[in-house]
Amino acid sequence: MMNKTYPRTGDLQTVYLNAVIQDPSIEVGDYTIYNDFVTDPRDFEHNNVLYHYPIHHERLIIGKFCSIACGVKFIFNCANHSLRSLSTYTFPLFYEEWDLKKSDVASAWDNKGDIIIGNDVWIGYEAIVLAGVHIGDGAIIGARAVVTKDVPPYTIVGGVPAHTIRRRFDDATIALLQKLQWWNWPVERIRASLPYFIDGEYKSLTELIDNL
Incomplete structure (x- = not known):
């Protein structure tokens, strides 16, 4: 938090x-x-x-x-x-008006x-x-x-x-990013890796992985 x-x-x-x-x-x-x-x-x-x-x-x-x-x-x-239902009107929501069961309210949608x-x-x-x-x-x-x-x-x-x-990105880059899950890293590790993230090049990404 x-x-x-x-x-x-x-x-x-x-x-x-x-x-x-x-x-x-x-x-x-x-x-x-x-x-x-x-x-x-x-x-x-x-x-x-x-x-x-x-x-x-x-x-x-x-x-x-x-x-x-x-x-x-x-x-x-x-x-x-x-x-x-045959009508779009939410009759179950207005159960009091139409003498319906309150327990059926959720059937209105x-x-x-x-x-x-x-x-x-x-x-x-x-x-x-x-x-x-x-x-x-x-x-x-x-x-x-x-x-x-x-x-x-x-x-x-x-x-x-x-x-x-x-x-x-291409399949290989997407697979690497999903494997990295960098958002779960400690803050200091993310901070140290920012040049790789900001650069945005596939070569930088693979270099990052090699350095893990």
Whole structure:
């Protein structure tokens, strides 16, 4: 857990997200940041995690070292009106009005499960991630994309609905990065390896592995 809220002195638009999260059903890894230049980024739970009601016990899990841009929304299952019924109206939700059982409230919508975001994921401006989506490590979500299905590791997606644009690296580099899982290293080891990360060359990556 981060022991400070703001990564940069004087920048009140960017927060370490797990320093401001209170809901135990939202898990965020260290160094993951959220930037908001419209509202207070400390209000992330209220403004960005939507339809996240206790009835499903669903979770939002975000890994370490993720970058989440202003206005990104995570939309959970209670936004999903059931497609199994003949009407889209949520009759079970209004059980008092229609003399239905309170225990059947959850049948008013489809339950697609938790939202799980990997490590080192970049989610662009005003993107929307829907219930049940899993986004792999190192993926990039384009601005205003609507992510309706899983995104493989180190893949760039964009559009409505989001589709694959390209993979960030070749198979060998992706395999090495997934093997390294550098986000789980001790902080000092990450700090010492920053020249390799910033350089971005395959040769540097293999050199890093050789020096481990």
